[in-house]
Amino acid sequence: DTGVSQNPRHKITKRGQNVTFRCDPISEHNRLYWYRQTLGQGPEFLTYFQNEAQLEKSRLLSDRFSAERPKGSFSTLEIQRTEQGDSAMYLCASSLFLGQVFFFGSGTRLTVV
Amino acid sequence: KNEVEQSPQNLTAQEGEFITINCSYSVGISALHWLQQHPGGGIVSLFMLSSGKKKHGRLIATINIQEKHSSLHITASHPRDSAVYICAVIGGSQGNLIFGKGTKLSVKP
Numbered sequence: 001d002t003g004v005s006q007n008p009r010h011k012i013t014k015r016g017q018n019v020t021f022r023c024d025p026i027s028e029h030n031r032l033y034w035y036r037q038t039l040g041q042g043p044e045f046l047t048y049f050q051n052e053a054q055l056e057k058s059r060l061l062s063d064r065f066s067a068e069r070p071k072g073s074f075s076t077l078e079i080q081r082t083e084q085g086d087s088a089m090y091l092c093a094s095s096l097f098l099g100q101v102f103f104f105g106s107g108t109r110l111t112v113v
Numbered sequence: 114k115n116e117v118e119q120s121p122q123n124l125t126a127q128e129g130e131f132i133t134i135n136c137s138y139s140v141g142i143s144a145l146h147w148l149q150q151h152p153g154g155g156i157v158s159l160f161m162l163s164s165g166k167k168k169h170g171r172l173i174a175t176i177n178i179q180e181k182h183s184s185l186h187i188t189a190s191h192p193r194d195s196a197v198y199i200c201a202v203i204g205g206s207q208g209n210l211i212f213g214k215g216t217k218l219s220v221k222p
Contacts, residue, residue: 099143
């Protein structure tokens with residue numbers, strides 16, 4: 001499978017716990033994006049990387065959120081001290097270069113109980 | 114006001130009907146994506162266009178840069194076309210996607 005891969009597909013966690021999601025972009029894509037989507041809404045931008053550098057972060061990304069892309073390949077998104085409002089679909093996308101077609105993963109659906 | 118507006122929000126059609134979904138945006142863009150999202154969350158890019166018109170099978174996408182408007186047309190609609198269709202523009206210096214809220218299409222047999 002050479003598409004964008006996200007793990008896990010589903011995550012249920014108790015409020016206050018930490019969670020980590022992983023995204024494996026298409027090989028050689030140097031741009032990687034994280035989005036969050038709540039029910040009935042379009043995705044909202046969280047952050048993006050060009051290679052290993054995190055170039056932009058949305059104000060939606062509170063101090064409890066952190067993202068890394070240590071070697072410019074896969075990326076992780078961690079949410080600390082989860083809250084019920086964090087329940088959403090977290091989507092990852094990659095593109096080869098600026099302005100190129102975006103390829104999306106299947107998303108990680110987070111439910112905080 | 115959202116930077117990307119789609120209409121309609123919900124659309125129900127009978128199989129075989131011609132369908133149009135509209136997208137208007139208020140920011141400068143380098144390109145526009147039409148995306149399809151099925152239940153379960155996966156998103157597929159149908160088209161990326163920066164001018165004119167593109168066609169793939171029964172799907173046609175057009176864009177008018179001067180009017181900041183794009184349309185997605187589906188000819189001879191089929192129940193398997195039922196999905197959420199999202200317009201997203203590539204805007205700003207960082208080339209990020211700005212999404213519309215999506216149009217939920219349901220095609221009845």
